[in-house]
Amino acid sequence: MHKACPLSELAPGEALRLDSAPPIAVFHTEDGKLSAIDDTCTHQDASLVDGYVEDCRVEWPLHASRFNLQTGKIDAPPAKLPVRTPKEAPTFLPA
């Protein structure tokens, strides 16, 4: 398990990257939900923590792949593979 930070240090609408192996992106959405997914986009290895978050999805600005923050599934291409979530990688639950 990796500890991220106290929740008070991650404001709604912000995200942080944990330099673990693999890197993990932790999102605190505007509606107060926490999500953790693999930080690496499955399209071309970009960091998803720098993407745009809307509702429960993150969109990578360069190529516009979009992933569901709860399931890791693809919501918009060009990515063809989902990203992992804590269900697939239980050791990366946020603290």
Ligand code: FES
């Ligand atoms: S690197 Fe993520 S959509 Fe291309």
